[in-house]
Amino acid sequence: MGLLARARLPELEEAWAALDDAPAFEALRRPETGLVMVRGRAGGSGTAFNLGEMTMTRASVRLADGPVGHGYVAGRDVRHAELAALFDALMQLPARRGAIDAALLRPVSRRIENARRRARAKTMATAVDFFTLVRGEDEA
Amino acid sequence: MYVAVKGGEKAISAAHCLLAETRRGDVAVPELTLEQIGQQMALAVDRVMTEGSVYDRDLAALAIKQARGDLVEAIFLLRAYRTTLPRLAASMPIDTAAMDVRRRISATYKDLPGGQVLGPTFDYTHRLLDFALAAEGAPPAKAPTAPADNTSAMPRALDILDREGLIEPPGESKGGAAPGDLTREPLAFPADRAVRLQNLARGDEGFLLALGYSTQRGYGNTHPFAGEIRMGEVAVEIVPEELGFAVEIGDITVTECEMVNQFLGSERAPPRFTRGYGLAFGEQDRKAMAMSLVDRALRAAELGEDADTPAHDAEFVLYHSDNVEAQGFVQHLKLPHYVDFQSELELIRRLRKTYAADAPAAAE
Incomplete structure (x- = not known):
């Protein structure tokens, strides 16, 4: 579900359009945009506190042949949440899982990993090695 | 009125x-x-x-x-x-130790496991206006790259002090009650640390910067060192009721500052380093640093220190940090106050009449 949340809308639309037998579905919960309170911890690992909110959109669908899928995606894109829910439902059908994994999830994962690797390489070029100078009075 | x-x-x-x-x-x-x-x-x-x-x-x-x-x-x-959006969930606390780091520096340790990376910083720029930016031109040169070791973790710098017992622990992390939420409950005193941190995170950067600066200049000196500043992306997880397990909804960029402060000990605690914490959305060194200074200052009473400066005064700090509230009350003075002012005017006229009547007597 993390990958479906991080997928871009065109990636999801394309994968949806590429299904030659797109399933019938009904909306269990129409896409709804709201807020998630993001929490942090003092000192990174201590007392939890409320940092601030972020927008999130959620949707739930039921496929004609049974499975229920949920989409929870950062931001306000209702179509993104709906498609995430649809693919989440499809992933529960063993017959579909492999194809969706190959056509959507793995490419998305690869794109994200590549972007991260590029960002990391640029970050690592700014690795710094400060050294401390000997102060004059120490040498006397 | x-x-x-x-x-x-x-x-x-x-x-x-x-x-x-x-x-x-x-x-x-x-x-x-x-x-x-x-x-x-x-x-x-x-x-x-x-x-x-x-x-x-x-x-x-x-x-x-x-x-x-x-x-x-x-x-x-x-x-x-x-205010027009419903609250759908609260996240699990973000794990800044697992951050995809784009900047990480420490002013206390030169050699840190994972190293120090400057990232896209204004630090060490010359602050000279770059007139090349005034003209629309070619895109800037591509940033250089260096081999990145995907496996090198970046543990917290302050864990080094923690292992030796030279710094206070980061505070209890026990679950249980949800932290106080200023968007639901009005501020009340004494405010616990969770509420203070939420207030400071939302607080005006300029106000916190000035207060943090005041602690450095002697109004509640806390001898701070920037133990670690890190910036990058962290995943946000929620546990939807209908699923009962955590799902990631995406990533956000945050800046975190852990300030280390000298502490000579008191009746309540032994001499050791103490912590101030700052956390902000996006790339915001200055905000996170100012927040961590003020967070530490507001802990003075808890640590048994003298608390006699503006930055130590929780009511003063927390009641005045919100710039939406502050600008509202200051700017409401622009609204017509005709009736209000008329009554003041009459009062002044009456007082002056009395004053004038009494004045000759006083002069003699």
């Missing part, structure tokens, strides 16, 4: 029209897109998201555009918008 006025509809409506036209400026100049603001005014967006307390780059960019670049006004717009 404020007495309501009515009327002025026509003038107000014309002023709003004029505002819209002025906002757009010369139509021969291309209009800013939200994407341009999001990309090229990214740090303004970060500040509006942090103090507006809603992480949404597009909404913050829209608020900045609508506010003509007035960030406090943009923060107000974002705060107003958030």
Whole structure:
């Protein structure tokens, strides 16, 4: 579900359009945009506190042949949440899982990993090695 | 006391029209897109998201555009918008130790496991205006790259002190009660650390910067060192009721500052280093650092220190940190106060009459 949340809308639309037998579905919960309170911890690992909110959109669908899928995606894109829910439902059908994994999830994962690797390489070029100078009075 | 006025509809409506036209400026100049603001005014967006307390780059960019670049006004717009949205969930606390780090520095340790990386910082720039940016030109040279070891972890710098027992632990992390939430409950005193941190995270950067600065200049000196500042992306997880397990909804960029402070010990605690904590949305060294200084200052009473400076005064700090509240109360003075003022005017006239009647007697 993390990958479906991080997928871009065109990636999801394309994968949806590429299904030659797109399933019938009904909306269990129409896409709804709201807020998630993001929490942090003092000192990174201590007392939890409320940092601030972020927008999130959620949707739930039921496929004609049974499975229920949920989409929870950062931001306000209702179509993104709906498609995430649809693919989440499809992933529960063993017959579909492999194809969706190959056509959507793995490419998305690869794109994200590549972007991260590029960002990391640029970050690592700014690795710094400060050294401390000997102060004059120490040498006397 | 404020007495309501009515009327002025026509003038107000014309002023709003004029505002819209002025906002757009010369139509021969291309209009800013939200994407341009999001990309090229990214740090303004970060500040509006942090103090507006809603992480949404597009909404913050829209608020900045609508506010003509007035960030406090943009923060107000974002705060107003958030009230129209339902609260769907609270996240699991973000794990900043697992951050995909784009900047990480320590002023206390030269050699840290994982190393120090400067990232896209203003630090060590010469602060000379770059006139090349005044002309639209070719894109900048590509940033250099270096081999990245995907496996090298970046543990917290302060864990080094923690292992030796030279610093206080980061505080209890026990689950249980949800932390106090200022968007649901009004501020009450004494405010616990969770509520203080939420208040400071939403607080005006300028106000916190000045307070943090005051602690450095001697109004509550806490001998701070920037133990670690890190910036990068962290995943946000929620546990939807219908699923019962955690799912990631996406990533957000945050800046975290852990300040180390000298502490000579008191009746309640042994000499050891203490911590101040700062956390902000986006790339915001200055905000996170100021927040961590003020967080530490507000812990004075808890640590048994003298608490006699402005930065130590929780009521003073927390009641005045919110720039939406502050600007509202200051700017309400612009509204017509005719009745209010009329009564003051009459009072002054009466007092002066009495004064004049008494004055000759006093002179003799």
